[in-house]
Amino acid sequence: MMSIRNTLTVVLLAVLVFLGNAHAAPSDKPFAEHKIVIQISDDDSAKQTLVLNVANNLIKSYGVDKVDIEIVAFGPGLRLLFAENVNAGRIDALVDNSGVRFAACNNTIAAMTNALGYAPALNSRSKPVDAGIVRILELTDQGYTLVRP
Amino acid sequence: MSYIRKATISSCIALTVGSVSVQAANWLALQGTEPAGASERANVWGFVQPEYQYTDGTELKAGPFAGKPAQFNQIGPDLDTNSTFSIRRARLGVRGTGxxxxxxxxxxxxxxxxxxxxxxxxxxxxxxxDASVTLNHIKGARFRIGQFKYPGSEEGLMAIHVFDYINFTNVTNMMLLERFFDSDGSVTSVGANDPNGSVGAFRDVGVQVFDWFNTGNWEHSYAAMIGNGNGIARGDDNNDKDLTLYWASERVFGGEGARRQGLKLYAWHQQGKRTLATGPTQTVGDFDRTRWGLGSTFRKDKYRASAEYIKADGMIFNGTDGAAVPGTLNNAATAVASWNILPEDEADGWYIDAGYKVLPNIELDLRYDTLNRATKTSSEERTFTTWTAGAQYSFNKKTRLIFNYELRDAEAPNLAGSAVPNQILDGMDDRVSVQLLAIF
Known part of the structure; x- marks a missing residue:
């Protein structure tokens, strides 16, 4: 028979596992039927626009609550998340109105800091992650579909 | 290929082409800056404008060059014929964020x-x-350094590949599209007095400070430029510099880019000096050259309109002797027709035009423009008026065909109708132009 101590240990572990998963996928969309991670890693202004258009079109097609989207920027694609980027208004709208998340690769930030001589100012709506590609793998392991327009 | 796949690819192409981000839509921004965080290292672009122009080629009816070709009925820049195919412009550019x-x-x-x-x-x-570098480090004061369009008249400042007509208005062509001369042309025996370099092309070499600000639905932009005032692809020829000031306020209705919808009000002023040899002794001196203007543009849905008033003081372009092609020997074989400048005269002019899209790819245009040239000298004053009827057919967003018919008139308003200048100007022909524009 399992002792009370063992029972509490199992319950505690279960809670920790649940919290761990919740941390790995900080989605505020419990009813999402589709989970999408969009990669941008190209130095191409048209690609920036296309990535935002794809996110917008997914939201329009499935509805805000039915699709969970995270855009991960790394390499030259990180320019999308520069504070000065001309698309900042669209990023604000996607975050505020549609719950889209934006992740910025810390490795790329470090490399760009070396190249620039100072850290690039990033869009305040983005969240840094250790490595963009690792973040994509984490999300795909959690069932997200990777889209690279 | 399945229908769904075709549709998906089409959608992607449409998204890419139709939604490419463009920065704030004013000429200062569009020509002088790149979209922050989204500019290419080197964006190659350009356009070509093959065209055909025709007049009846009516020859001079009176004066010392009677029977010779009339300069105003020949097609420039060569002035060798009254009908010609030509490549009006062929431009190749690269821009970006290095x-x-x-x-x-x-x-x-x-x-x-x-x-x-x-x-x-x-x-x-x-x-x-154009060869310029823009520094955007200071909020409210961007600096553009090099050779580029100075902030002035809408007709000159606007990107030429979105110009709705083929030829400029009289006032823009003669008072703003500056020709640079060594002499005023008053000594007719020395030759054609050809320009000493390229036309100014509404450009200068110098430094411009500019920026734009938004208040609600209005966008306000300013610019101040100091330049050589000596045209393009060369240095200055005197120690005086041109100062050009510009302000525009636009109520933005929507859209973006060169054809953004809005109502714009603007004013500009340009002041400088030009070095010129004048009079019988061809004494070299510096003369004031002032230009200013104010105007408005409007674009909404199917409708488009613009109007501008322009005043010129000093360095008034005054055509050619007897309206003959420069270099033409007169009938008495005593003088050669030359280009002329009136360094201390004045002129004014204005234009109004409107366009209406009858179909998504067809626009009809109508423009009226007038120029009163040499208004300080009664006998020299000339009035030019032109009605231009136009049509534009767009094959796609980057390619269009433009047709213009210009009903042109000119007179010497202070002279009798039978006076020689009026006999000459009676021979001014209408002009037909067809141009194909392809942007890449």
Missing amino acids: FPLDSNVNYFLLLEAGNNGITSNGGGSVKVT
Whole structure:
């Protein structure tokens, strides 16, 4: 028979596992039927626009609550998340109105800091992650579909 | 290929083409800056404008050059014929952010290889029209340094590949599209007094400070430029510099880019000096040259309109002797027709035009423009008026065909109808132009 101590240990572990998963996928969309991670890693202004258009079109097609989207920027694609980027208004709208998340690769930030001589100012709506590609793998392991327009 | 796959690819292409981000839509921004965080290292672009122009070629009816070709009925820049095919413009450019991580520094380079006043004077068949660097480090005061369009008249400042007509208005052509001369042309025995370089092309070499601000639905932009005032692709020829000031306020209705919808009000002023040899003794001196104007543009849905008033004081372009083609020997074989400048006279003019899209790819245009030239000298005063009827057919967003018919008139208002200048000007023909524009 399992002792009370063992029972509490199992319950505690279960809670920790649940919290761990919740941390790995900080989605505020419990009813999402589709989970999408969009990669941008190209130095191409048209690609920036296309990535935002794809996110917008997914939201329009499935509805805000039915699709969970995270855009991960790394390499030259990180320019999308520069504070000065001309698309900042669209990023604000996607975050505020549609719950889209934006992740910025810390490795790329470090490399760009070396190249620039100072850290690039990033869009305040983005969240840094250790490595963009690792973040994509984490999300795909959690069932997200990777889209690279 | 399945229907769904075709549709998906089509959608992606449409998204890419139709939604490419464009920065704030005013000429200062569109020509002088790149979209922050989204500019290419080197964006190659350009356009070509093959065209055909025709007049009846009516010859001079009176004066010392009677029977010779009339300068105003010949097709420029060569003035050899009254009907010709030509490449009006052929431009190749590259622009961007050389170090893409730093949007504070932009550059713009544009070459001209067409047959026009830029390439037909001053040597060389290819000219640099624009070569500039913009520094965006200071909020409210961007700096553009190099050779580029100065902030002035809408007709000159606007990107020429979105110009809705083929030829400029009289006031823009004669008072703003500056020709640079060594002499006022008053000594007719020395030759044609050809320009000493390219036409100004509404450009200068110097430094401009500019920026734009938004208040609600209004966008306000300003610019101040100090330049040589000596045209393009060369240095200054005197120690005086041109100062150009510009302000525009636009109620933005929507859209973006060069054809953004809005109502714009603007004013500009340009002041400088030109060095010129004048009079019988060809004494060299510096003369004031002032230009200013105010105007408005409107674009909403199917409708488009613009109007501008322009005043010129000093360095008034005054055509040619007897309206003959420069270099023509008169009938008495005693003098050669030359280009002329009135260094201390004045002129004023204005234009109004409107366009209406009858179909998504067809626009009809109508423009009226007038120029009163040499208004301080009664006998020299000339009035030019032109009605231009136009049509534009767009094959796609980058390619269109433009047709213009210009009903042209001119007179010497202070002279009798039978006076020689009026007999000559009675021979001014209408002009037909067809131009194909392809942007890449």
